[in-house]
Amino acid sequence: MNIFALKGTVKLGLKSLWMHRLRSTLTTLGIVFGVASVIAMLAIGAGASREAQAAIARLGSTNLIVETVKPPQQQELTGQTQFVTSYGLTYTDAESIRNTLPGVEVAVPVREMNADARHLIRQAAVKVIGTVPWYTEIAPIHLVAGRFLSSTDEHRELAVCVIDEQLGPRLFAYEDPIGMYVRISDSYYCVVGIVSAGSDVTSGGTSSTEDAASRSGVAGNIYIPLSASKSRFSNMVGNFGTSGRSFEIVELHKIIVKVPSNNEVLPTHQVLDTLLKRLHDKQDFRIIVPLELLREAERTTRIFSIVLGSIAAISLIVGGIGIMNIMLATVSERTREIGIRRALGARKRDIVAQFLAETLLLTFLGGIIGIFLGSFIPFFVTKFAHMATVTTFSSLMLAFGISGIIGLTFGLYPAWHAANMNPIESLRHE
């Protein structure tokens, strides 16, 4: 087929579609919504996946997080409430992990305390994190100003602290926080550094820091040396509930273990579990492995994508069947025209080209409108449902390509049917 014929065929197709504007529009809608839903669903799927991965990446994929959990109460067995319960990770645990696990790069012990931080008349509820200087190796900490805790701080049990970026304006109105003093439960700590928010691995789970902070009503984190926290904060936390008074003794809330590479995460997990089980007679710890969470999130996302993709594919196929149906109706309506064209010298392949061109034009136009619509849906999803979406160029091209394939697949049969009609009978057709 030469270029004139191609141009003529396309022009002819457009003319025929324009003659039946309403019909063409309605037929195209199936493809429009199919393509739009493919794009929207890919965008939502990719957004969910990226969000999950980002959340897990904050925890660090080569990290293992050992957390203190409250063991199940055994008061029913003994028949009396224990006045003081002692459980959780200990300094000994941290020491053992550092000394006996060969694959461990660093092991970072963490204590967490809830307290009020004050500066002059300003006050904020904060999470006090007692930790060691190499905390920075397991958390993607970004220093905004000053410095992080140093080994001198740790060694000398100095009363210094590093505060969250978001905490700065809460406690200090106009001054630079660096060098100022913050009062946390009767002790004064000198602010030596500011770190950016969202760099907190200690909040655990897959939720982002902002969410965790807003849930617990905590304005931000304050990091102090572990040694200082040991000497200034008691191990004991009192509960004054309806069932009477009870005290809990917890030495460490977390030990974050870092291994050199992803491959060593799972073996280390097993060894760590064995080691801690030997040291603990109660199930008062749990090990969170971000890498496993990541894998799980990937699996979930894949299932999510498959489900969404199937729905979109079904809607495209339904759209394609709609097009095929209309094209068959068009062919039978234009039987006489086909007969005339055949008498005037059109070969079968000319007729195939003519009807295939019409179907392809329909699906391409539908594809283009679908791309526009499909690019807007994720925008509204993000705006109103607050879900992250990622629209990629390749997903647009994929959806457009699929619409073309649908056009070809569902256009071939009607075109073939048109071409193979008997010219004599077609000419006689009313």
Add this chain to the structure above:
Amino acid sequence: MEVVNIEKMSKTYVMGQVVLYALREVDLSISQGQYVAIMGPSGSGKSTLLNLLGCLDKPTAGNYFLNSQDVSSLDDSELSKIRGKEIGFIFQSYNLIAQLNVMENIELPMFYQGYSPSDSSARAEELAVMVGLGERTRHKPSELSGGQQQRVAIARALANDPVVLLADEPTGNLDSASGAEILEILDELHARNKTLIVVTHDESIAARAQRTIHLLDGKIDRDELN
């Protein structure tokens, strides 16, 4: 020179157990520039003969030489090519394509022969002027009278300068005035040495032709020169 030469051509249809002969061993030759009328009662095989002459159908037996080329053995694609190039059809009901305007209708046979748009539009313009529709080239068929539509159809039939013009009751749908105009155009084409084959019931049309062939029961009953 003979442009149409048919030797012992038969066309049969099988209806269940019965074999129906639409044409029985017809021999016919028509020379260049002849104006031939084909007459006969319905069922005599006129339409079958016209379809075979127009290469829309293939004979069951016998040979058909169109312009010295044996077309009875050609495949569908080659036959389509021959139809477009060597034959001009004029139908009773005009058979213009409704969504195309006068120019585009005339250009259609040239489009299928692969002419460039500039060549075919120049030729179409010329033909439109020739049939007296030079002013109406942008009109749609629905905006034209029956006589005008048939004139467009004649222009379209002439587009590729065919060897044979086949007309099937060309004035059947027209009033007598328009019909007379169409017949004058056919006379003029005859004067220009075009080969015309007209199927008709109308004795007055047949009277204008040089030769009248009467068909009966699938055979040539009489073949007379006027």
